[in-house]
Amino acid sequence: MDELFQKYRETGDVTIRNKIAEKYLYIAAVIAKKFVGRGVEYDDLYQVASLALIRGIERFDPEKGIKFSTYITPSIAGEIKNYFRDRARLVHLPRTVTELRARIRRATEELTAETGKNPSAAELAARLRVSEEEVVRAMEAGVTVSLDRPAEDGTSNYYDTIPAPDDGSIERMESADMLSVAVRGLNRRERTFLRLRYGEALSQAETAKRMGVSQMSVSRLERKVLAQIRENVRKDMS
């Protein structure tokens, strides 16, 4: 791996950087999971962590004798914390979040703006006229499972049970299955229309040009095909 880093530093070849990133992407996932439950979705955290990973790869110098995982972990954690500071206040809270949790977030924003520092639970409690205990409990309970607690097997934590970002193959299989039902009974011309209009995302005019027909014909064809698809799906689901 050090050779790859060295090679990347010498050549700046993005394919080498991407190879390194693939190898270490799990670190971004592990660290992002540690910060779940603070009002920002995992996917957003993972994205921030991944970008930090790539920036870290670009800066990392293997000749300094430090392991990459040791070097990158604080960088990723730092980026995530910056993200919380800069952006988390703007993220809409999930529907499942309790009213008190939402009020705590709002009060945190207000107090941070007023005092320039992150408020304590006591300050939040005073602002919201609730007990400190209620604030602490709302921050912890009823909002999200504590995913960084050890899992039942004792060898990992619950964050590790969150599925890793996959390549979307399952979604693709389901989509393909649904699609085969939807297009059942369509003739070749109608399928060609679908491929051009929705597969290649062409406009009606472009689709008409490719099919050698008028735009009006395409418009009629579209209504007919969509009606047929709706009917096929409805039958399949009933």
Add this chain to the structure above:
Amino acid sequence: MNALMKVCFPIRTELMTTVRLMTGGLGSHVGLGVDDTEDCKACVTESLLMLLSAGYRSAELLFSEDDGLSVSVTGTDKTQNKVPMYEEEISMALLEALSEGFVIEKEAGVLRTLRFRFAL
């Protein structure tokens, strides 16, 4: 440094939320900000995971007030069965990144105590 609370407990899944609540309560008590309190909870849990993977079945948590919150997490009731750590290096680097003055103490080369602090 004023000792605030000392707790011994088995490192078990069902107690982790309680430990996090307690940590949050003490963070609040000493006046830590909510983000630091969240980080402190993550560090406590991470420390317990590390001790568990080193083969400890129980832990002793000591919280002290020291212009912030100082935490000492010590493994007790050691077994011979070490559970492979999923990412020990990452855990250590994370603790170092999130807290101040993170140190570990080893006994015969085996992890025994983790200490860290969150300043006001």
